[in-house]
Amino acid sequence: MRTVTVEPASAPAYEVRVGAGAAESFAPDCARVIGHEPGRLFAAVDEGVPDAFVRRVVGAFSGAGYAVTEHRVRATERTKSLETLGELLGAIAGAGLERRDPVLAIGGGIVGDVAGFAAASYRRGVPVIQCPTTLLSMVDASVGGKTGVNLTVRTGEDPDGGEALLKNMAGAFHQPRAVLADVSSLDSLPDRHLRAGLAECVKHGLIAGDWGDAGLADWLAGAIPGVLARDRATLVECVARNVAVKARVVKADETEQSSTGGRALLNLGHTFAHAIETIPTLSPDADPAHAPLHHGEAVAIGLVGASACAAAMGLVDASHTERTIGALRACGLPVSVGGLPDDETLIARMRHDKKAAGGVLRLTLPTGPASTALVSDPPLDAVRAGWRAVRR
């Protein structure tokens, strides 16, 4: 078992346990970590996670003395919603959770985000333990305390048919008390989702020079076959190394206040990604049956867009974009997409992103092989060059 410690400024430090059997190893320590004897525990469980894994995790907590209530959650961006949040809150109340009884989120980033938000708001905050079961949620979403849901707004003119889904627009910072990343759960994860998780790893490689791991991108390039083959040791190293980068960023700027970047640098590629990932017709490989894009796929395309935008501004040269494309292709990720709306629609959608301040675009852009900066109000021609680079 590998352990990475996260030290947020506003909440107790917590462990990310990485390895097969992470939940079984943690359950007997749970009461000590939370500072409250075992009582009730509410498990919000992703419908996609196989029952055998859920039984193992829930069994570990029952064995440690918890009375567990299980509630299954459907994981789609449409169900990452206020409705699901309401259902969860009702179920948590129905299970009789008290102030120090934990919520356990078992699943991918969607379930982790919405269950985390439920834990943040139920009785103004009960402990949450994240048990991520996708690569993306292990390396990124489960760590750092961002929780939330998407909102739906009527726009009248959007490519979504007049109803735009705004990503993560309502939420709270609520740090977990522990993160239990059992890489054996990835055995059942479909390939496409495993690859999507690699997009966030490529992203970490592109920022990690400023965060203590300049060699991450090169290491990842060699590790991709092992990750895709689900080699346990490679997965453990991959998750632990990526989490260590995120932990350093969270320690420096937990709630994204830094004006020079800080946690916002983790959004590399994301403003481009958020503009396209909620368009229901976009597909990673031109097959409409594969629409919509998954979050990690949109991030992959967004990383290319951000790199091309930075190249158009002279922040990096064109080789940065070529290297980024090479790294993403090696993971089997899309680097361009067909059927995009026109540039002005895309730029308007980027302005909806919550990273925008006063309607002014703020983009995290690469400034070197493994470094980034936050850029306010980038020239729109450069943003258009970013979109041009990813149009198929």
Ligand SMILES: NC(=O)c1ccc[n+]([C@@H]2O[C@H](COP(=O)([O-])OP(=O)(O)OC[C@H]3O[C@@H](n4cnc5c(N)ncnc54)[C@H](O)[C@@H]3O)[C@@H](O)[C@H]2O)c1
């Ligand atoms: N909070 C954060 O800091 C943060 C960071 C990055 C991304 N996110 C959010 O995370 C979400 C994406 O997360 P994701 O990529 O994990 O996708 P996801 O939650 O949609 O899960 C992907 C799919 O895999 C299924 N699944 C989950 N675990 C499985 C397993 N072990 N075996 C088989 N199937 C399994 C799910 O049911 C789902 O169908 C997005 O909503 C994104 O906004 C949040």
